[in-house]
Amino acid sequence: MSDRIVAISTPPGEGAVGIVRLSGSGVVETVSGFFHPYNKDLPLTLRNNFSLNLGWLLDLEGEKIDEVLVSVMRAPHSYTGEDVVEINCHGGSLAIRRCLKRCLDTGVRLAEPGEFTKRAFLNDRLELSQAEAVIDIIRAKTDRGLKLAVQQLGGRQGQLIADLEEQLLHLNAMLEASLDFPDEVGDLDDAEARRILESCINKIKQLLKAGQRAEVYRDGINMVICGKPNVGKSSLLNALAQKERAIVTDIPGTTRDVIEEYINIRGIPVKIVDTAGIRETEDLVELIGVQKSKEVIENADLVLFMVDFSAGISDEDMDIFAGIPAEKMIVLVNKEDIEDKKISPAELREKFQNMTVIKSSVKMETGLDELEQAVYDLVLGTETMHDGLEIMINLRQKLALQNSLAHMQAALEALGTMPLDCLGVDIWGALERLGELSGKSLKEDIIDRIFHDFCIGK
Amino acid sequence: MIYEAGSYDVVVIGAGHAGCEAALASARMGCQTLLATLSMEGIGLMPCNPSIGGPAKAQLVREIDALGGEMGINIDKANLQMRMINTGKGPAVQSLRAQADKHEYHRELMKTILQQEGLHILMAEIEDIQCQDEQVCAVITRTGARFACQAVVVTSGTYLKGRIIVGDLAYEGGPANQFPSVKLADSLRSMGITLGRFKTGTPPRIDRKSVDFSKMSEQPGDPDVPNFSFITPKANREQLSCYLTYSNKKTHQIVMDNLNRSPLYTGVIKGKGPRYCPSFEDKVVRFAHKESHQLFVEPEGRDTDEMYVQGLNTSLPEDVQMAVLRSIPGLENVRIIRTGYAIEYDYVLPSQLKLSLESKKIAGLFTAGQINGTSGYEEAAAQGLIAGINAALKVKNQPPFILKRSEAYIGVLIDDLISKESDEPYRLLTSRAEYRLLLRQDNADLRLTEMGRSLGLVDDYRWQIYQNKKRQLDSLIELLQKTTYTPADKTIAGYLQKKNSAPIKDRVSLWELLRRPEVNLSDYVEMGLIPPQNPDIMEQLEIQSKYEGYINKQREQVIRFEKMENKLIPADIDYDTVSGLSSEALQRLKQFRPESIGQASRISGITPADINVLLIFLKRKEGIR
Ligand SMILES: Cc1cc2nc3c(=O)[nH]c(=O)nc-3n(C[C@H](O)[C@H](O)[C@H](O)COP(=O)(O)OP(=O)(O)OC[C@H]3O[C@@H](n4cnc5c(N)ncnc54)[C@H](O)[C@@H]3O)c2cc1C
Numbered sequence A: 001m002s003d004r005i006v007a008i009s010t011p012p013g014e015g016a017v018g019i020v021r022l023s024g025s026g027v028v029e030t031v032s033g034f035f036h037p038y039n040k041d042l043p044l045t046l047r048n049n050f051s052l053n054l055g056w057l058l059d060l061e062g063e064k065i066d067e068v069l070v071s072v073m074r075a076p077h078s079y080t081g082e083d084v085v086e087i088n089c090h091g092g093s094l095a096i097r098r099c100l101k102r103c104l105d106t107g108v109r110l111a112e113p114g115e116f117t118k119r120a121f122l123n124d125r126l127e128l129s130q131a132e133a134v135i136d137i138i139r140a141k142t143d144r145g146l147k148l149a150v151q152q153l154g155g156r157q158g159q160l161i162a163d164l165e166e167q168l169l170h171l172n173a174m175l176e177a178s179l180d181f182p183d184e185v186g187d188l189d190d191a192e193a194r195r196i197l198e199s200c201i202n203k204i205k206q207l208l209k210a211g212q213r214a215e216v217y218r219d220g221i222n223m224v225i226c227g228k229p230n231v232g233k234s235s236l237l238n239a240l241a242q243k244e245r246a247i248v249t250d251i252p253g254t255t256r257d258v259i260e261e262y263i264n265i266r267g268i269p270v271k272i273v274d275t276a277g278i279r280e281t282e283d284l285v286e287l288i289g290v291q292k293s294k295e296v297i298e299n300a301d302l303v304l305f306m307v308d309f310s311a312g313i314s315d316e317d318m319d320i321f322a323g324i325p326a327e328k329m330i331v332l333v334n335k336e337d338i339e340d341k342k343i344s345p346a347e348l349r350e351k352f353q354n355m356t357v358i359k360s361s362v363k364m365e366t367g368l369d370e371l372e373q374a375v376y377d378l379v380l381g382t383e384t385m386h387d388g389l390e391i392m393i394n395l396r397q398k399l400a401l402q403n404s405l406a407h408m409q410a411a412l413e414a415l416g417t418m419p420l421d422c423l424g425v426d427i428w429g430a431l432e433r434l435g436e437l438s439g440k441s442l443k444e445d446i447i448d449r450i451f452h453d454f455c456i457g458k
Numbered sequence B: 001m002i003y004e005a006g007s008y009d010v011v012v013i014g015a016g017h018a019g020c021e022a023a024l025a026s027a028r029m030g031c032q033t034l035l036a037t038l039s040m041e042g043i044g045l046m047p048c049n050p051s052i053g054g055p056a057k058a059q060l061v062r063e064i065d066a067l068g069g070e071m072g073i074n075i076d077k078a079n080l081q082m083r084m085i086n087t088g089k090g091p092a093v094q095s096l097r098a099q100a101d102k103h104e105y106h107r108e109l110m111k112t113i114l115q116q117e118g119l120h121i122l123m124a125e126i127e128d129i130q131c132q133d134e135q136v137c138a139v140i141t142r143t144g145a146r147f148a149c150q151a152v153v154v155t156s157g158t159y160l161k162g163r164i165i166v167g168d169l170a171y172e173g174g175p176a177n178q179f180p181s182v183k184l185a186d187s188l189r190s191m192g193i194t195l196g197r198f199k200t201g202t203p204p205r206i207d208r209k210s211v212d213f214s215k216m217s218e219q220p221g222d223p224d225v226p227n228f229s230f231i232t233p234k235a236n237r238e239q240l241s242c243y244l245t246y247s248n249k250k251t252h253q254i255v256m257d258n259l260n261r262s263p264l265y266t267g268v269i270k271g272k273g274p275r276y277c278p279s280f281e282d283k284v285v286r287f288a289h290k291e292s293h294q295l296f297v298e299p300e301g302r303d304t305d306e307m308y309v310q311g312l313n314t315s316l317p318e319d320v321q322m323a324v325l326r327s328i329p330g331l332e333n334v335r336i337i338r339t340g341y342a343i344e345y346d347y348v349l350p351s352q353l354k355l356s357l358e359s360k361k362i363a364g365l366f367t368a369g370q371i372n373g374t375s376g377y378e379e380a381a382a383q384g385l386i387a388g389i390n391a392a393l394k395v396k397n398q399p400p401f402i403l404k405r406s407e408a409y410i411g412v413l414i415d416d417l418i419s420k421e422s423d424e425p426y427r428l429l430t431s432r433a434e435y436r437l438l439l440r441q442d443n444a445d446l447r448l449t450e451m452g453r454s455l456g457l458v459d460d461y462r463w464q465i466y467q468n469k470k471r472q473l474d475s476l477i478e479l480l481q482k483t484t485y486t487p488a489d490k491t492i493a494g495y496l497q498k499k500n501s502a503p504i505k506d507r508v509s510l511w512e513l514l515r516r517p518e519v520n521l522s523d524y525v526e527m528g529l530i531p532p533q534n535p536d537i538m539e540q541l542e543i544q545s546k547y548e549g550y551i552n553k554q555r556e557q558v559i560r561f562e563k564m565e566n567k568l569i570p571a572d573i574d575y576d577t578v579s580g581l582s583s584e585a586l587q588r589l590k591q592f593r594p595e596s597i598g599q600a601s602r603i604s605g606i607t608p609a610d611i612n613v614l615l616i617f618l619k620r621k622e623g624i625r
């Protein structure tokens, strides 16, 4: 029995096709759980060794992530000597990452650097003479990984993590001291524990948010412009593209094909999805309710919904509007230069309550700055903009933070209802996961802290 | 003149808490055993606090008991107060603590030792351990008796080159005015064993008749006296109280004014003392903002007026000790019976041991207890038991008995000692155990009795009690799982309503229902849903069901943990031939020589990359063979 591991096995940004590789007992069953082959009668688990299988990858809700090619190699006839599945994604770096995330969601562990090779070796799939080479790979990858992690821990975010560690250590010490030295320390101060947990949860969320922001800058966002024909969608696109004078085409793995436009809004690469389709069919309305449009909107990070002062708001418009999730929508009311407005301010207020509504004239180039600001705010959030955190976290760090957060939340929930020894499981868990960021084990530190923070001794 | 005095399978040096367990285990496993002690009063002597148990330590005592050791049974005979500590903080940390009657403890343990078949006691100082080809072969007493043997267990406690310090007075001595043991340390050194130096201290003892208890608060024992041993029948002994008082600003001023006379601060004491057991002067200096420290006044026995002042461990000069005491409420007119003191002693750096507690260097030489750099009676007894067992197994040519960190606190204790360097005496804490929820005092018998039985330490009487308990547990679980109710059932619905518990939606078993915090087994009994049960059984099952989620989480962690523990590193590995290790890892591995990959990963300075390199090296070696 070997536990299941997964990693992206093509370096990021090298070609449009990326491979996500899994190894370990039961990975065929794992992938079969979210792979939907075109030949429905033959699930992955019944496919032959070394077969290549085409189909769809589904997310947790059963929605399609990407069209993929899946190959199956069962133990012992595989690179690692264990069951191996490789998922070939087409949809660029975003699809690869979503695919990886899907695997992680099923409880598969992210592979350590060099772990596939190590397994191959331990399972006799590599020659003994290759041992040195394997050691080199593992050493190089691990050491480089650690160095990177340590470098990243400098500066503001390093301070934040150090604060977190410090607070969590203190909390751990408080709890443990009350368990090991009940006469001297007494009971855990629940209110203090709650305060610390809440503050830690806040800090972690801040870090994750900052990381997410960096991801936005690195990977960009998907934006869909939708609205009836003639509201000014292509004019807007041209205006934005011209204004920023940066039609990004040299993003690795993408070509400037008809269906994708890249523009740059305040440094964020924005991919405008399916504009060609929208332009050419000229009739998104027809598509509403159809699977295709749902998919486009589903996959978008942001939807720009356009209406037209000269045309008024029709039932058709409201149908489109109803199909867009409110939290990622901006309403743009175009052609405000027109004298004869068919939309009153009162109507706007009533129909688009609690929405970001921006008036513009693409023709006169008004409202475009506000639009850009609104896009920026929606994607990056307004509240954490000035925390000065510029942090690029990799997936491993993100997982460590997320796992630590989950433990803290569980602890907060258990506080006051479960006994302290159970609480200890999660409070220690939170610290242990956090330790993965710096590669430290913090167990001994807790004991040092007990003696440092509390007067103990008989 | 040296003369041949006889021959034994195992010789145990020292009759403290470690030595007594070692000797009893060895004799009970059928080895002819000699137990040597500097004095008969030293048998089971408690030179410091008069208590046994408390967090982590109670778990140790229960584990010793389940394996057929003596400490639990003996303290059940010789206590003057029992209290369950940490109730309400969860089953993993709940722990029993006894105030011991020191004299009775010593007497009862001596009786057991004297009655043990196959065990001879000898009052003598062992001065030399003889080896042949790096294997022990005999011990020699100060008076020249030579006893041939196959294994030696050294449990010399704080006696090795013991030095007593009170103020500016320092002299060679053992604890409690016993003799020190000088030559034995040199004998160990000459075998190539590295010794270090630690220090510890003890408070003054005072005369009960001179204490005004009306100014203190009384701390009685629990009304329903629980036992340590799984086989001690219930008996309610009369309980004595302890008393709580506090130091004050005046006390602290006296300490500060006399720091220049404290050997800790003048540099007379060089050995490193334990942080969890600081001297009173240390506490006053380090926690200067605290205006008072609590002090417990505890009886040392039923037939003595001596009382122990817990929290006032000190090596200040005698006149300062007196002034300090008399500044404390209730002690204004106190008389000292024994002066507090510090003691420095030699110990064996424990990284020189295997997990069996045998020396890596000298075959058949075992060390256990305070000589291994621990402190505490329970830690000593636990090691003594393991060393005694392994000495006997060695004589019988059988593989050693090693408990994992996931099986017992004893495993945590010994693994910590051997894989981690410590610059202070080691004390076990519940926070040192990763799998605390599995290693509870209440289930020590379920964890370990079967192992004790196969070692030959669990007699028929204990075995029967254990099997009986197991049978009852199994049948009650079965009954609870089998008995199910639907939402329509009136009894259950009414009961849940009374308990403010949500009604059930589907058919549930009594076992599933028990997971709810507000539901308990005694209610089931009361409602006639199950027959009356023994309280221990009910407690056990309630813990198992209510904490099932957390317990299962830890079980899963254990599976992963044990995989690494089971990957053994051959004893003859030559680390210099392992390419790819960092230089720090190389040095640490050579120093510690871990027995498994798991143990290696716990040594500080060893990174995951080093562990991978080791795994690959082992694999390659295996391939070549
Ligand atoms: C002053 C003092 C303060 C302490 N304070 C604390 C504390 O605060 N907290 C705590 O947990 N623990 C404390 N302890 C420790 C506790 O008493 C010990 O951990 C425990 O008793 C050790 O048990 P042991 O079996 O290892 O050794 P001991 O109980 O010390 O027994 C050693 C035995 O070895 C015998 N012996 C030694 N050398 C020879 C020889 N050459 N030949 C024959 N026999 C020999 C002695 O006669 C004795 O029987 C203190 C001890 C002392 C002395």
Ligand SMILES: Nc1nc2c(ncn2[C@@H]2O[C@H](COP(=O)(O)OP(=O)(O)O)[C@@H](O)[C@H]2O)c(=O)[nH]1
Pocket: A227, A228, A229, A230, A231, A232, A233, A234, A235, A236, A279, A334, A335, A336, A337, A338, A360, A361, A362, A363, A364
């Ligand atoms: N007056 C006015 N006309 C505009 C504005 N924006 C676009 N138009 C015009 O509206 C028409 C339709 O625009 P187009 O961008 O093709 O709409 P699409 O079908 O939504 O892509 C064109 O004739 C544009 O010139 C505007 O802000 N004001």
